[in-house]
Amino acid sequence: MREITVRVNGRLSRRTIKDNELLLDFLRDRLEVRSVKAACWRGECGLCTVKLDSHLVKSCLVLAVEADGKEVKTVEGISPEGELSPIQKAFVSHGAAQCGFCTPAWVLATHELLQEKPHPTQADLVEATSGLVCRCGTYNQIREAVAEVSGTTARPRHMKESLARA
Amino acid sequence: MSFGSPYVTLPDFTYHRPKSLDEVLALLKEHGDEAKLMGGGVGLIAFMKERLMSPTHVIDVKEVAELGQVRQVPGEGLRIGAAVSIAELLEGGDLKTEQAVLREALARVADPMIRRRATLVGNLCEAIPWVDSPPALMALDASVEVAGPEGRRSLLVSDFIRGPVDIDLGPNEMVTEVVVPESKGRRSAFEKFTGGSEFSLASVAVSVSNGGKKRAAKLVYGAVNSTPVRCPEAERLIEDGLSPTKVRRAAETASEKVECLDDVLATASYRKHLIKVITTQVLWRMM
Ligand SMILES: Cc1cc2nc3c(=O)[nH]c(=O)nc-3n(C[C@H](O)[C@H](O)[C@H](O)COP(=O)(O)OP(=O)(O)OC[C@H]3O[C@@H](n4cnc5c(N)ncnc54)[C@H](O)[C@@H]3O)c2cc1C
Numbered sequence: 001m002r003e004i005t006v007r008v009n010g011r012l013s014r015r016t017i018k019d020n021e022l023l024l025d026f027l028r029d030r031l032e033v034r035s036v037k038a039a040c041w042r043g044e045c046g047l048c049t050v051k052l053d054s055h056l057v058k059s060c061l062v063l064a065v066e067a068d069g070k071e072v073k074t075v076e077g078i079s080p081e082g083e084l085s086p087i088q089k090a091f092v093s094h095g096a097a098q099c100g101f102c103t104p105a106w107v108l109a110t111h112e113l114l115q116e117k118p119h120p121t122q123a124d125l126v127e128a129t130s131g132l133v134c135r136c137g138t139y140n141q142i143r144e145a146v147a148e149v150s151g152t153t154a155r156p157r158h159m160k161e162s163l164a165r166a
Numbered sequence: 167m168s169f170g171s172p173y174v175t176l177p178d179f180t181y182h183r184p185k186s187l188d189e190v191l192a193l194l195k196e197h198g199d200e201a202k203l204m205g206g207g208v209g210l211i212a213f214m215k216e217r218l219m220s221p222t223h224v225i226d227v228k229e230v231a232e233l234g235q236v237r238q239v240p241g242e243g244l245r246i247g248a249a250v251s252i253a254e255l256l257e258g259g260d261l262k263t264e265q266a267v268l269r270e271a272l273a274r275v276a277d278p279m280i281r282r283r284a285t286l287v288g289n290l291c292e293a294i295p296w297v298d299s300p301p302a303l304m305a306l307d308a309s310v311e312v313a314g315p316e317g318r319r320s321l322l323v324s325d326f327i328r329g330p331v332d333i334d335l336g337p338n339e340m341v342t343e344v345v346v347p348e349s350k351g352r353r354s355a356f357e358k359f360t361g362g363s364e365f366s367l368a369s370v371a372v373s374v375s376n377g378g379k380k381r382a383a384k385l386v387y388g389a390v391n392s393t394p395v396r397c398p399e400a401e402r403l404i405e406d407g408l409s410p411t412k413v414r415r416a417a418e419t420a421s422e423k424v425e426c427l428d429d430v431l432a433t434a435s436y437r438k439h440l441i442k443v444i445t446t447q448v449l450w451r452m453m
Contacts (some may be wrong), residue, residue: 020175020177020347042215044364046277055253
C-alpha cells in the first residue's frame with residue numbers, strides 16, 4: 001500500500017493504493033472516471049486510452065503507481081465543463097458514434113492528433129488511431145468528423161482501411 | 167473492477183522505482199529470483215495478468231538516467247539504453263540508413279501508444295518467437311550489455327536468445343544496453359506478414375554489407391521457428407548484389423531451406439509460402 005497523488009483533468013487526487021493496481025482501475029473505480037473503458041484488458045482495443053503527462057497510453061498496461069506525481073487527461077478534460085470541443089461537435093454532426101462505448105477514446109485520440117497536427121492526412125489519422133478499435137465500425141464517420149475540423153475533405157474509402165495496421 | 171478473472175488482476179508485488187543503476191543491481195541482488203524488471207511493462211503486465219509471471223518484486227527501470235540514453239559512440243556504434251522507449255528511439259533519429267532494418271521493424275510494432283511505453287530491450291528480452299526486434303538486431307550483428315553482481319559482460323543477440331522465451335540472463339542480472347555496431351555502407355531492410363493481427367506469422371530482416379573487401383549478407387527469419395533463424399544458402403546468393411533472378415532464387419531457396427513450425431497461428435507450409443513472399447518483397451525493395 002502507498003499513497004499517490006495524481007492530477008486528473010486538472011484536479012489533484014490523493015489516494016492510497018496497492019502496488020499492483022492498474023491505472024485503468026484507479027481511474028474507473030477510485031476516481032469514478034467512467035469514460036475510460038475496460039474492454040480487452042490486453043492493450044489491443046485502446047478504449048482505456050488516457051493522456052499521461054504528454055502522451056497517450058493504454059491505461060490497462062500502466063500501473064497506477066506509475067502515475068504518481070503525474071498528470072492524467074481523459075475526454076472530460078479536453079474542453080471546459082459544459083462545452084463541447086470542435087471534434088466533439090463534429091462527432092455528433094457526423095454520427096461518428098453508434099453504441100458509443102469507444103467514443104471517449106476516439107474523441108480523445110483525434111482531439112490530441114488535431115492539437116499536434118491541425119491538418120492531418122488520412123495516413124496520419126490511420127496511424128494515430130491504429131491502436132483503437134470501434135466495434136460498430138464507424139471509421140468512415142470518424143474520418144469525416146476529423147476532416148471537418150481540419151478543414152479538409154474526407155475521401156470516402158472502405159472502412160477496412162482504418163483497421164489495417166500499417 | 168476485477169471480475170476475479172486472471173486476465174484483469176495482477177498478482178501481489180512490491181513496486182520499486184530506482185533512480186540509478188547501482189540501486190537496480192542492489193535490488194536484483196536482494197530479491198533475485200523473486201523479482202522482474204520492468205521497462206515499458208507492456209509484456210510484463212500482460213504476462214502477470216495471465217499468471218505466466220508472478221514476481222513479488224517489480225523493478226521499474228524507466229527512471230534510471232543511465233539507462234535512458236541513446237549514444238553514438240565513434241568507432242563502436244549505437245548504444246541504446248534499456249529505458250529508451252521504441253517511440254523515443256524512432257523520434258531521436260539515430261536509426262539511419264545503416265540501421266534501417268531496425269527502424270523499419272520498430273516503426274511497425276503495435277501502435278503509437280504501445281510504442282510510447284514499450285522499450286527495445288523489453289521487446290528483445292521477451293524473446294517470444296514472433297516479436298520483431300530480435301531478427302532485426304541479429305541482421306545488424308547487435309549485442310547486449312549485461313550487468314550483474316559479477317560485473318559486466320557482452321554477448322551477441324544471437325547467443326543471448328537461447329530459445330523461445332529463454333534468454334541467457336541470470337536472476338541477478340539485467341540488460342543495460344543494446345549495441346548496434348558501426349558498419350559503413352551497410353544496407354538493410356525489414357518485412358513482415360501479420361495476417362491482420364499483431365503477431366508476425368513470418369518476418370525477415372536483411373542486411374548487406376559491402377564496405378571494404380568483405381562482402382556479407384544476412385537473411386534472418388523471425389516468427390517461423392522457436393528462435394530467429396538465418397538462411398546461409400540464400401545469403402550466399404545475394405552477397406554480390408541483387409538482380410531479379412537472384413531475388414527469385416534467394417526467395418525460393420529460403421522458402422525451401424528454412425525450417426518452419428506448425429502451430430496454432432499457421433502451418434509450416436503456409437509459413438514457407440510467406441517466406442517466399444516477404445523475401446521477394448524485401449529484396450525487391452532493396453534492389
Ligand atoms: C496489442 C499489442 C500489439 C503488439 N504488437 C507487436 C508487434 O507488432 N511487434 C512486436 O515485436 N511486438 C508487439 N507487441 C509486444 C510488445 O512490443 C512487447 O511486449 C514490448 O516491446 C515489450 O517491451 P516492454 O518495454 O514493455 O517490456 P516489459 O514488459 O517491461 O518487459 C518484458 C520482459 O523483459 C524483461 N525485461 C525488461 N527490461 C529488462 C532489462 N533491462 N533486462 C532484462 N530483462 C528485462 C521483463 O522482466 C519481462 O520479462 C505487441 C503487444 C501488444 C499488447
